[in-house]
Amino acid sequence: MSTTTQTQFKRDILQDETTAExxxxxxxxxxxxxxxxxxxxxxxxxxxxxxxxxxxLQLDEIIDSVRAGSDEVAERIVTLGIPADGRVSTVAADSNVAGYPDGFVKVSETISRVADALKQVIESLRSAIEKLGDLDAISEDMLIAISGELEKHLWMLQAQEV
Incomplete structure (x- = not known):
């Protein structure tokens, strides 16, 4: 997370300790x-x-949902007075998503790998949702909505593996 401190907004939404968490x-x-x-x-x-x-084409649809979700999350962080950090160095150092192979990948392996990565992110979202319940209902609700959409995409990917 960024080392930059909270802004000096006059009207904080959450208490400092809660904001940090x-x-x-x-x-x-x-x-x-x-x-x-x-x-x-x-x-x-x-x-x-x-x-x-x-x-x-399906991957582009999912990417649109993921990017929209990341934008919502970043804007929520900033709304709470902390700078969001989407720099490539931060993503490379801190992401929990498993890597993807280079080169061409067959359709069946692509579906499996993308579904696995999507599942990892959904698990991270669900873990945060559990913790946010007592801290910030607005952030919790936002992650629930993002997770719900990604879970639907996961279903549609997995339906192709049967």
Whole structure:
């Protein structure tokens, strides 16, 4: 998380200690969401094989949801008076999302790897949701909405593996 301190807003939304705890949880998920979007774009560009077009297009739909979620999380962090950190160095150092191979990847492996990465991020979101319940209902609700959308995407990916 950024070493920059809280802004000097005159009207704090949360108490300082709560703000620090909430924004740390949000920052962890911001990092994972940014990394997931990058991973999925890598998969989108390099997927090959039967049904290429449908998975190529589906990945773009998921990426749009992930990017929108990361923007919401970043803006919530800033709303709470802490700078959001989406720098590549932060994402590379702090993301919990497993890496993605270089080169071309067949459709079936792409689906599996992307579904695994999506599941990792959903687990991180759900963990934060549990902790946010007593700290900040607004942040909790935001992560619930993001998780719900990503879980639907996970279902649609997994349905192709059967």
């Amino acid at each position: 909430v924004t740390a949880l949000l920052q962890d998920n911001l990092t994972n969401l940014i990394d997931l979007a990058l991973l999925m774009k890598q998969a989108h560009w390099n997927v090959v094989g039967p049904n290429f077009r449908s998975i190529h």
